[in-house]
Amino acid sequence: MAENQTxxxxxxxxxxxxxxxxxxxxxxxxxxxSPSHEKSAVDRMGDIVxxxxxxxxxxxxxxxxxxxxNHVRAEIWFGARRPARQxxxxxxxxxxxxxxxxxxxxxxxxxxxxxxxxxxxxxxxxVLALAAMDALRACGLKPEKRLVFLWNSDEEIxxxxxxxxxxxxxxxxxxxxxxxxxxxxxxxxxxxxxxxxTAEIAVTGRAAHAGLNPGAGVNAxxxxxxxxxxxxxMNDLARGIGVQATVVAGGTxxxxxxxxxxxxxxxxxxxxxxxxxxxxxxxQLRPILRGAQIQVSGGINRPPLERTPAVVKLxxxxxxxxxxxxxxxxxxxVGGGSDGNFTAALGVPTLDGLGAIGDGAHSPREHAxxxxxxxxxxxxxGLLATL
Numbered sequence: 001m002a003e004n005q006t007x008x009x010x011x012x013x014x015x016x017x018x019x020x021x022x023x024x025x026x027x028x029x030x031x032x033x034s035p036s037h038e039k040s041a042v043d044r045m046g047d048i049v050x051x052x053x054x055x056x057x058x059x060x061x062x063x064x065x066x067x068x069x070n071h072v073r074a075e076i077w078f079g080a081r082r083p084a085r086q087x088x089x090x091x092x093x094x095x096x097x098x099x100x101x102x103x104x105x106x107x108x109x110x111x112x113x114x115x116x117x118x119x120x121x122x123x124x125x126x127v128l129a130l131a132a133m134d135a136l137r138a139c140g141l142k143p144e145k146r147l148v149f150l151w152n153s154d155e156e157i158x159x160x161x162x163x164x165x166x167x168x169x170x171x172x173x174x175x176x177x178x179x180x181x182x183x184x185x186x187x188x189x190x191x192x193x194x195x196x197x198t199a200e201i202a203v204t205g206r207a208a209h210a211g212l213n214p215g216a217g218v219n220a221x222x223x224x225x226x227x228x229x230x231x232x233x234m235n236d237l238a239r240g241i242g243v244q245a246t247v248v249a250g251g252t253x254x255x256x257x258x259x260x261x262x263x264x265x266x267x268x269x270x271x272x273x274x275x276x277x278x279x280x281x282x283x284q285l286r287p288i289l290r291g292a293q294i295q296v297s298g299g300i301n302r303p304p305l306e307r308t309p310a311v312v313k314l315x316x317x318x319x320x321x322x323x324x325x326x327x328x329x330x331x332x333x334v335g336g337g338s339d340g341n342f343t344a345a346l347g348v349p350t351l352d353g354l355g356a357i358g359d360g361a362h363s364p365r366e367h368a369x370x371x372x373x374x375x376x377x378x379x380x381x382g383l384l385a386t387l
Contacts, residue, residue, distance in 0.1 A: 007139075007321075008321050008378060008382050009324060011135045011385075012375065015373075015375075018374070018377075022131050022373045023109060023114060025127050025131075026114055026123060026368070027107045027116075029126055030118055030119050031102065032044055032045045034118070034153075035097055036069075036095070036096070036153070036155075039067065042069025042093055042153045043069050043070050045069075045093045045094075046062065046070050049151055050062060050072050052130050053149070058074040058075060058149075059074070060074045063165065065161050068154045069093060069154065071151065071152045071162055073169075074148070074149040077143075078142035078143055082146060085145045085146070086172060087143070087148070087173060088173035088176045088177070089129055089150070089178075089179060089384075090150050090179065090339050090343070091155075091178070092151065092152050092154075095118035095156065096156050097117035105364055107119070109370060112371055113368070113369060114368045115367045117366065119366055119367055120356060121361040122179060125181070128354075128376050128377045129179060133147075133381075135377065145387070150162075150166060152165070152339065158302075159342070163339075163342055167342055167346060170342070170343035170350075171346060171348070173348060175351070176340060176349070176350040176351070177354055177380065177383055178190075178340035178350065179355045180338045181356055182355060182357045182372075182376070183332040183334055183353050184332065186330060186357075187375075188329070188330045189315055189354065190334055190340075190352035192270070192304070192305055192307040192333035192334070193337055193338060193341055194268040195272060195303045195341060196266075196268060196301060196302040196337040197301055199265040199298040200263070200265070200296070200297050201224065202294065202295045203224045203250070203260065203292060204259065204260055204292070204295075205223060205261075205292050205293075206291055207257055208257040209255065218257070218292050219289070220258045221251055221258045223288060223289045224262070226289070228263060231245060231282065239270065242266070242267070242268035243266070243267055244265065245265055246264050247264040249263075269300070269304055270304055271304060272304055275304065278300075282296055302342065303342070303344075303345035304341060304344075305352060306344060307333065308344075308347075311349055317383070317386070321379060321382040325378065338352055340352040351383075354376065354379060355376065356368040356376055358372070
C-alpha cells in the first residue's frame with residue numbers, strides 16, 4: 001500500500017471547497033425517489049448517476065434487468081493503458097421508502113443536517129464517490145489501478161439480481177470499498193458484519209371443532225410453538241449467534257383447531273461455520289405432536305463479513321490516511337448485513353462503512369451530516385489513490 005504525506009491534506013482542502021456542490025448533488029439524488037420494488041423509479045435514479053459518471057469521463061454500462069431496477073457500472077483509469085489490476089467500490093441506488101414519501105419527508109438542510117428519504121442510506125455515499133473522483137483530478141493524482149464503481153438496484157431487498165455481478169467484480173479486485181453509512185456519531189468504519197438469513201417453518205395439522213371434538217384435531221399452532229421453543233434454544237450470544245421467530249401466523253377462527261401455522265425465523269451469525277450449523281439444525285427439525293407435519297425452507301442468504309487480518313490491514317491503512325488530516329477513525333462490528341458481506345466471504349479485503357456520518361436510517365429521522373461529507377470523500381479518494 002502506497003502512502004504520500006501530502007495526499008490527504010490536498011484532497012481534504014479541495015473537498016472542503018466542494019462541500020456546497022456536494023450538498024446540492026445530494027439534494028438532486030434524494031429528490032429522485034427510488035424504492036426497491038419500483039423498477040421505473042430506480043431506473044430514473046440509475047440514469048442520473050450514470051450521467052454524472054459520464055461527465056467525469058468514465059466508461060459507463062447500464063446493466064439492464066427485467067423485473068428489478070437496472071444496475072450501473074462505471075470504470076475509469078488514469079493514463080493511456082488500461083491497468084490490469086482494479087479496485088472495486090460498491091453501493092446501492094435503491095431505498096426502503098415507498099413512492100410519495102418525499103411529500104411528507106422532503107429534502108431539507110437544517111442545523112447542518114441533510115434530511116430526506118435515503119440521504120444517509122445511502123445516497124450520500126453515491127455523492128462521495130463522485131466527489132472523490134473530482135478531487136483526485138483536481139489534485140493531479142493518478143491511481144495506479146483502474147477504478148470500478150458498481151451501483152446496484154436491489155440491496156435493500158437482498159441483492160438477488162446483483163449478487164453474482166458483485167461477486168464477479170470482487171474476484172478480480174485487490175480490495176472492495178463499501179459506501180454504506182458509517183456507524184455512529186464518530187463515523188466508525190465497519191470491519192465486521194453479521195451474516196443474515198431467513199427461514200420459514202410451515203406446519204400442517206388437522207382441523208377439528210374446538211369444542212365438540214378437539215381430540216380429532218392436530219393443533220398446528222401448538223406444534224409451531226414447540227418448534228419455536230426449539231429454535232430459540234439455538235441462540236448463543238457469546239458466539240454472535242442470534243435466532244429469532246419474528247412473524248407468526250396460523251389458524252382461521254377461534255372455535256376451530258388450527259390446521260396450519262407458519263413462522264419466519266431471523267438468523268444472525270458472526271462466523272460462516274456457525275451459520276451453516278444453525279441452518280442445518282433448523283432444516284433437521286422434526287414434528288413433536290403425533291400427526292403434525294412440518295416443512296422448513298430458506299436459510300443463510302448473506303454470509304458474514306469476518307474481521308480477517310486482510311480486513312484489519314485495510315482498516316489500519318484508512319486510519320493512517322485520516323490521521324494526516326487530524327481525524328481519528330475507529331472500527332466497529334455491526335449486526336446488519338450489506339453487499340460487503342458477499343465480497344468478504346470470497347476472501348477479498350473489504351472495508352465497509354465508508355459512507356456519510358449521520359443517523360436514522362430507514363426512519364423519518366434519517367439524515368446525513370453535511371460537515372462529514374468532505375472528510376469522508378477525502379478518505380475514499382485517499383484509498384483510491386494509495387491502495
